[in-house]
Amino acid sequence: MLTMAYGDRQGNIGKPERRRRFMAARDSIPSAERESRSIQLCDRLETEVLSELRKRLNRPMNLCVFAPFRSEASPVPLLLRCWEMGDQTYAPSIVPGEEGMELRKVEQLTDWIPGKWGVPEPDPVRAVLIESTQPIDAVIVPGLAYDVTGGRLGYGGGYYDRLYEDMLRRGNAETLWIGFAFDAQVAAEPLPVESHDLRLNVLATEARVIWFNDQKA
Numbered sequence: 562m563l564t565m566a567y568g569d570r571q572g573n574i575g576k577p578e579r580r581r582r583f584m585a586a587r588d589s590i591p592s593a594e595r596e597s598r599s600i601q602l603c604d605r606l607e608t609e610v611l612s613e614l615r616k617r618l619n620r621p622m623n624l625c626v627f628a629p630f631r632s633e634a635s636p637v638p639l640l641l642r643c644w645e646m647g648d649q650t651y652a653p654s655i656v657p658g659e660e661g662m663e664l665r666k667v668e669q670l671t672d673w674i675p676g677k678w679g680v681p682e683p684d685p686v687r688a689v690l691i692e693s694t695q696p697i698d699a700v701i702v703p704g705l706a707y708d709v710t711g712g713r714l715g716y717g718g719g720y721y722d723r724l725y726e727d728m729l730r731r732g733n734a735e736t737l738w739i740g741f742a743f744d745a746q747v748a749a750e751p752l753p754v755e756s757h758d759l760r761l762n763v764l765a766t767e768a769r770v771i772w773f774n775d776q777k778a
Contacts, residue, residue, distance in 0.1 A: 576753070579714055583706040586745050587632045595632060598743055601767035603639035606739070609770045610763060611643075614698060614737065621647040625664060625700040628652065628673045628681035634743050634767075636701055637670065644668070651691050653724060654682035662724050664691040697728060699737040702761065707740045711761045711773035712752040725759040740764035 574582075590598070615622055624643055629635040643650055653662040655677050665688035667673065676682035691697075702721055706714040715721060728736060738759060744766040754760070764771045 576714065576717070579752070580705050580717065583714065583746055583748075584632075587705070587743060590632065590743065590745065595634070595743070598767040599629075599635040600638050602634055602741070602743070602765060603636060603642070605767065605770060606741070606765040607639060607642055610737075610739065610765060611639075611699065615646065615648075618698060621649065622698045623649045623651070623696060625651045625653065625697050626667075627701060627703050628670075630680045630703075633703055634741055636741060639701075640670075651697065652683045652688070653720070654685070655720065660719070660723065661727060662720050664697070665689060666691060693731070697733050697736050699739055700724075700728075701739050701741045702759065703741060704746070706746050706748050706752060707742055707761070707764050708748045708750065708752045709764075709771055710751050711764070712748075712754045713740055713759060713761055714748075714752050715759075719757075722757055722759045726757075738762050742766055744768040 611622065611624075622643070626636050626640060626643075627633075629637065640650060650667050651664040652667045652673065653664055655661075656663050665672075665683035665685065667683050667688055672683055672688045673681040674684045702713065704713045704715045704721075725738065738761050740761045740763070742764070747764070747766060760773070762773055764773075
């Protein structure tokens with residue numbers, strides 16, 4: 562089980578340098594190994610979290626999920642499993658001219674196209690907007706680094722933080738926010754967090770699942 566640790570000097574490291582280091586650690590994982598670890602991660606998340614959530618809901622899930630970019634852990638194996646289970650899946654896209662994100666329904670891998678900065682997002686021609694009354698049961702959250710207290714270091718745009726706030730305003734207080742990453746992206750010490758930062762309910766890696774605040778599906 563590999564985690565990044567910088568010793569007693571970690572508190573003096575700013576967010577840009579942390580992002581650079583964790584990006585380098587993730588990029589250093591060979592492509593074939595990333596694929597293998599992603600499959601392990603998806604299997605663990607399905608077995609330990611999502612299957613239990615479906616049982617509790619007594620219905621298929623409504624899941625928000627991203628498409629992988631560059632060296633990110635890939636949720637594609639999980640997506641395929643969710644479609645087999647009859648789950649409804651949605652993906653975020655940046656609202657043109659704004660700083661927020663909207664969710665669109667995705668039903669196949671070809672529903673994604675390159676968006677801002679090349680990050681995959683739903684094709685607005687093929688993927689319809691989510692209904693305003695549609696609840697979301699779980700959100701799979703990408704990022705550069707995570708810690709064992711529920712902290713997350715994103716890419717710096719604040720998009721998922723604003724999505725979290727927007728979904729709370731829309732009444733999605735019971736949504737499960739799930740960090741999704743390789744174990745190499747888990748910091749050995751708490752990451753710096755601010756009051757507006759998204760706090761996760763659970764973190765899943767290929768090696769473990771960590772629940773926060775005594776919450777469990």
